[in-house]
Amino acid sequence: MDTTIRIDSITAYSFRIPLTRSFRISVGEMTVKEGILFEGRSGGICGWGEAAVDRIPFYTTETVGSVLDVSRQVFCPLLLSRSWSGISEIVAALDCYRGHRFAKAALEAMCWDIRGKQGGRSVAHMLGGTRAWVETGPSVGMKPSPAGLVEAVAHELEQGFHRIKIKVAPGKDDEYIQAVRTAFPAVSLMVDANSAYHPADLARLAEWDQYNLLMIEQPFNEHDLHYHAQLCARMTTPVCLDESIETPHLADCAMKMHAADIVNIKVCRVGGLTHTLRIHDLCAKHQIPVWIGSRLGSGVATAARLAAASLPNASFPTDAGAERAYVADDLLTTPLETRNGCELRVPSAPGLGIEVDRARLAACTTHQETQTR
Known part of the structure; x- marks a missing residue:
């Protein structure tokens, strides 16, 4: 052939x-x-x-x-x-x-x-994926009030999700995180700042250890590896890098600077599945767990992310599939298979395993x- x-x-x-x-x-x-x-x-x-x-x-x-x-x-x-x-x-x-x-x-x-x-062969198989199913968790956007955020999180938990991510920013953080943690003391909760904070906020962010978070994702600017390293040294809560990880080289720099406890690999941001695999393997070498992030989009992008999420060091639930709560149409002939409310089957048909x-x-x-x- x-x-x-x-x-x-x-x-x-x-x-x-x-x-x-x-x-x-x-x-x-x-x-x-x-x-x-x-x-x-x-x-x-x-x-x-x-x-x-x-x-x-x-x-x-x-x-x-x-x-x-x-x-x-x-x-x-x-x-x-x-x-x-x-x-x-x-x-x-x-x-x-x-x-x-x-x-x-x-x-x-x-x-x-x-x-x-x-x-x-499926893309997941060609990459070296080891999971047939992956756990997913929603990303809950900012709400006008803490009560509104608690209501949104409650809705996601009712759908069967276990890991919840909430978006935060200055003015939309402590009161909101505290409200969710009080309402759901045992939930696996993480926060994502999308680079909203500055080095001057470092001491205040370190106080978030009190919220028992799964991780705090990308608090500082994507170029601020130095300050992420400082935050890692001050917090017991794991610090996750997302926007900072654009290439295998930057991932290597972050590892050597101790600027990340966890890495969120976005297939789109790093230039594709080949670089995703390289960063995954590099993080595994440094014993840094990863997870596969997502963006709102169609099922075509989700299929590629699920292939990456099947890799062995992708240790935390993925965001892939969360877009179904927001995007009216995934553009696929057959929806991606789900079970237990919070798991997606990794496509096993040849290629990405989907049909537009x-x-x-x-x-x-x-x-x-x-x-x-």
Whole structure:
């Protein structure tokens, strides 16, 4: 069997899906999810990947517009230019260009999907995943009042979730965390600041040990490894890095600086599944547990994240699948399988193990363009 990857065409679909309810974090509020799906065709096989970006630079510097532009001008012509011996060769070629990791992650996932379908193997199996099911936990956005947050957390617990993450920021923290902890003293609770705090807040953050948190995620700016290391030294609560971990090199720096007790790997932020695996293995070497983070999006992105969440050192529940509480349509013909309210089956069919519902994608598509050899 020919194991080379020869892509004949790539179609980009810009999509827009209204949220069933708004989602607020420290940097702003979302009421609609926009993003890009890429479909690559190789002979009779098609592969899918998703760029988990937004119309504006809300969460990352990349946007729907920037992903379309760089894929049109650089990445798609590159992938269509020749045959490839494997995923690692494709990643090496993409990494010759600086940045644009969300775009790279989407196109790399598309290639993983094609390669898996060529060989009849799931992406999770090809990565070395060891779990058939992974636990998921919701990310609860900011609410107008502590009582409103308690009500939202209660709703998630009623759905069967065990691990709860709440978003925090200055003015939306101590009173809110205390209210949730008082209402649910035994729940596995973590907080995510999305870089909302400053070094001057370090002493106050250290007082959060009183809340018995599973972890505090990314309290400081993504570039502040030094201050994260200081916080790690002062807290018994584990400090988790997210936005700071963009590359294997930065992960290595964080490990050597003792700036993280836990790492949240976002497949989109690090440039794809290949770099996710490298960071996973590096953290395992340093005995630092990881978990696989998520962003609001469709089931295409979720499938790639579940493959990563099946890896052996992915020790904490993933956010993958949490978007079903906010995104009205996952764009899949068959929803991802769930059990016990808080577990998702890792797709085991070849490739990403999902099928896109083309009619529903067409209904959500705002722009479409195709490049061919």
